[in-house]
Amino acid sequence: MFFIDTIEVPGLGNRSYLAGGEATAVAVDPPRDVDRLIAAAARRGVRISHVVETHVHNDYVSGGAELARLTGAAYLVPAAARMTRPHVPVHDGERVEVDPGAGVALRALATPGHTPHHTAYVLEETGRSVAVFTGGSLLIGTVGRPDLVEPRLTRQLARAQHASAHRLAAELPEEAAVLPTHGFGSFCSASRADAAASTIGREKASNAALTRDVDTFVAGLLAGLDDVPAYYAHMGPANAAGAAPVDLTPPAVADAAEIAARLAAGEWVVDLRHRVAFAEGHVAGSFNFEADGQLATYLAWLIPWGRPVTLLAASAGQLAAAQRELVRVGIDRPAAAATGAPADWLGPGERPASFPRATFAELAARRGREPGVVVLDVRRDAERRDGGAVAGSLHIPLHTLHRRLGELPRGEVWVHCAGGMRAAIAASLLDADGREVVAVDDSFDAAVPAGLVVRDGSGA
Missing domain, CATH: 3.60.15.10 (Ribonuclease Z/Hydroxyacylglutathione hydrolase-like)
Known part of the structure; x- marks a missing residue:
């Protein structure tokens, strides 16, 4: 049998x-x-x-x-x-x-x-x-x-x-x-x-x-x-x-000073916590890639290949699961890691950074008061082409955003994707760049019921 x-x-x-x-x-x-x-x-x-x-x-x-x-x-x-x-x-x-x-x-x-x-x-x-x-x-x-x-x-x-x-x-x-x-x-x-x-x-x-x-x-x-x-x-x-054997032992532990030093050196510090927790408080300059999302795909897609990465996780279990995900795409050993919460990762007197989250209904209300508000769509080309686009929105796919931040106009940016996870990644990139950002944490299906005009995205 x-x-x-x-x-x-x-x-x-x-x-x-x-x-x-x-x-x-x-x-x-x-x-x-x-x-x-x-x-x-x-x-x-x-x-x-x-x-x-x-x-x-x-x-x-x-x-x-x-x-x-x-x-x-x-x-x-x-x-x-x-x-x-x-x-x-x-x-x-x-x-x-x-x-x-x-x-x-x-x-x-x-x-x-x-x-x-x-x-x-x-x-x-x-x-x-x-x-x-x-x-x-x-x-x-x-x-x-x-x-x-x-x-x-x-x-x-x-x-x-x-x-x-x-x-x-x-x-x-x-x-x-x-x-x-x-x-x-x-x-x-x-x-x-x-x-x-x-x-x-x-x-x-x-x-x-x-x-x-x-x-x-x-x-x-x-x-x-x-x-x-x-x-x-x-x-x-x-x-x-042929790939080398996998090493899934815990990385070296980074304290607040080392996290700050790695950020200052231009390395990537990646916060694996859920996007809601990240928006409420995080280490300034860190990026949010949820451990429960498509972590390996999107982090490997965006990070300059070979750049050292430090992982910040809510727990040892979350960190271990992330390591396992990342070795599957050739990100073999984090440079360092830390577990806990922002209070554990910040030095004396430092305060966590944060940014607001919103729904498409809140975006529609804001545009009603301020028609010129910047709306950034970070979905892929095919998604925008096939699913339509919020009228007047800018389009920079997430996987190109870190190279194109200079294309965004001044002012507050409301960023959305199809469901919220990629918008959170994009919001963290913008926040680390010193921009005012609002992460639209909502399904794109809610855009039209919220009163936003969605047009054909093929030419946008």
């Missing part, structure tokens, strides 16, 4: 898997913190005999090579991938016995599109195809984006995604489970998954890659591509070379 365990990586919008039989198992697309897969195998009472990568990942640092080293497993990587770390190259059609006693095996299927070398793995039990680990090819209701490798290959890879989806649909039974790595919030996905689980049959009925002709599919896929996180440029090379 086979089993499949799903290892959620929600901060990055990904999944990894452990699958096998009674004695041995395979780990698929492991995250950097491999202890979770080792623990899952221990709970099952199985040995990890194989570690497989569907592709060289662009959105996170893989733990595949390290997991293989720790467990003695064979490390399988698509043969066409440019992997310099020792590995076993896998070719299209190859079959790997995972647990011979239970009849569990993997069969490799070349599925280029997300990357030129992408490979899916069909999980078989006694020759029957029961599931397919699709990585970044066929996702739930969508596909992996084709524009992360090389701009000149994007259209070609988009067409390859269509062909790969059709290959999977043609070669696998309708009841086979579709188990992708991306699609649950990852920017490697062309769009977000529309369900938690799926099968080949469901995808044949609903996935655009399988219901539209290739030209229509490619045109829609390319038109819907979103911004690419800047840190992605560092992930592929790190994965090709």
